[in-house]
Amino acid sequence: xxxxxxxxxxxxxxxxxxxxxxxxxxxxxxxxxxxxxxxxxxxxxxxxxxxxxxxxxxxxxxxxxxxxxxxxxxxxxxxxxxxxxxxxxxxxxxxxxxxxxxxxxxxxxxxxxxxxxxxxxxxxxxxxxxxxxxxxxxxxxxxxxxxxxxxxxxxxxxxxxxxxxxxxxxxxxxxxxxxxxxxxxxxxxxx
Amino acid sequence: xxxxxxxxxxxxxxxxxxxxxxxxxxxxxxxxxxxxxxxxxxxxxxxxxxxxxxxxxxxxxxxxxxxxxxxxxxxxxxxxxxxxxxxxxxxxxxxxxxxxxxxxxxxxxxxxxxxxxxxxxxxxxxxxxxxxxxxxxxxxxxxxxxxxxxxxxxxxxxxxxxxxxxxxxxxxxxxxx
Numbered sequence: 526x527x528x529x530x531x532x533x534x535x536x537x538x539x540x541x542x543x544x545x546x547x548x549x550x551x552x553x554x555x556x557x558x559x560x561x562x563x564x565x566x567x568x569x570x571x572x573x574x575x576x577x578x579x580x581x582x583x584x585x586x587x588x589x590x591x592x593x594x595x596x597x598x599x600x601x602x603x604x605x606x607x608x609x610x611x612x613x614x615x616x617x618x619x620x621x622x623x624x625x626x627x628x629x630x631x632x633x634x635x636x637x638x639x640x641x642x643x644x645x646x647x648x649x650x651x652x653x654x655x656x657x658x659x660x661x662x663x664x665x666x667x668x669x670x671x672x673x674x675x676x677x678x679x680x681x682x683x684x685x686x687x688x689x690x691x692x693x694x695x696x697x698x699x700x701x702x703x704x705x706x707x708x709x710x711x712x713x714x715x716x
Numbered sequence: 717x718x719x720x721x722x723x724x725x726x727x728x729x730x731x732x733x734x735x736x737x738x739x740x741x742x743x744x745x746x747x748x749x750x751x752x753x754x755x756x757x758x759x760x761x762x763x764x765x766x767x768x769x770x771x772x773x774x775x776x777x778x779x780x781x782x783x784x785x786x787x788x789x790x791x792x793x794x795x796x797x798x799x800x801x802x803x804x805x806x807x808x809x810x811x812x813x814x815x816x817x818x819x820x821x822x823x824x825x826x827x828x829x830x831x832x833x834x835x836x837x838x839x840x841x842x843x844x845x846x847x848x849x850x851x852x853x854x855x856x857x858x859x860x861x862x863x864x865x866x867x868x869x870x871x872x873x874x875x876x877x878x879x880x881x882x883x884x885x886x887x888x889x890x891x892x893x
Contacts, residue, residue: 596769600855600858601853601854601855601858602853602854602855603854603855604765604766604769604855604857605766605769605855606766606857606858606861606862607862607873608770608872609766609769609770609773612770612773612774612777612778613773615778616773616777616778619778619781623781631893636891636892636893637890637891639891639892640884640890640891640892643877643880644877646873646877647873647874647877650870650873651870654866654867654870664866664867665862665863665866665867665870667851667863678852679852680850680851680852680853680863681851681852681853683863684851684852684853684858684859684862684863687862687866687869688858688862690873691869691873694873694876694877695873695876697880698876698877698879698880699778700892701880701883701884701892702782702880702883702892703778703781703782703785704892704893705883705884705887705889705892705893706782706785706786707785708892708893
């Protein structure tokens with residue numbers, strides 16, 4: 526697959542008949558982010574390369590992501606909230622993984638980013654609670670932000686900040702579970 | 717019970733049964749996703765859209781994908797049979813459990829009844845009257861979750877966090893890979 530990467534700027538999904546026809550089904554993988562040869566990692570990967578799925582995901586993903594953020598933020602005024610919105614945002618990464626291969630998606634997201642995000646989300650939630658205590662209120666007593674810091678609508682924005690942090694935690698964990706289950710314990714038993 | 721509700725209950729029962737008895741795990745997972753979708757609609761019918769949203773996103777969506785990823789690492793059972801062979805002791809336990817739970821059904825108030833303890837409780841009326849002024853959000857569910865019971869929600873978020881840490885510990889990894 527690596528020798529195909531040189532011919533990628535031509536963006537021809539099927540290699541012209543000639544030198545490289547000995548690789549049967551994986552030629553079109555050079556078309557998009559999947560050029561990292563994900564198939565080489567595991568033979569049993571449930572990844573099926575389909576232009577229909579790739580095109581659909583490419584169109585739908587930004588809308589799903591926006592919908593997840595909407596659910597997260599608009600949970601203050603309608604149904605939804607951080608947990609639901611976080612799951613929907615996490616679904617975007619799952620869709621990308623199913624469409625373009627889990628290995629390349631994992632490289633694109635970078636597994637350590639997920640751990641950092643989840644940790645920061647949890648830390649942020651705790652520090653919002655401790656921050657209100659430090660400002661002289663009770664735990665998660667959002668109106669303190671208004672009296673002490675002059676934040677307008679402190680309770681509403683406090684709730685939405687917390688919903689966003691919950692969403693970050695949940696989206697990160699969903700994505701992480703997806704990657705972890707896809708990778709399995711392969712290569713990790715002896716660690 | 718309206719026709720819609722009857723159809724919903726029949727759908728949920730049928731898909732739940734299919735999940736239990738189908739021998740092919742792939743079919744079982746698909747039936748389980750349909751079951752979750754049916755339950756999500758049931759939540760909406762019961763006026764609990766927040767719960768329905770969660771059920772649809774987690775139960776029908778993410779869990780199905782994770783199950784599919786898991787069975788991709790297994791082999792399909794051989795043989796011709798479509799349905800699982802009946803496990804009589806397990807069936808007995810399940811029927812006994814349902815029977816015990818069913819005895820509480822008579823004590824439940826009617827769905828949406830005005831005399832239910834939840835509707836007449838002082839706590840409920842307090843939240844409904846004061847949530848907008850005190851928490852500044854129009855969705856009372858969110859006000860209770862993030863403001864009045866914010867500490868509980870912090871606990872929930874930490875549970876999710878701890879689940880991720882647990883997976884990493886079991887896999888002996890430092891990142892999800």
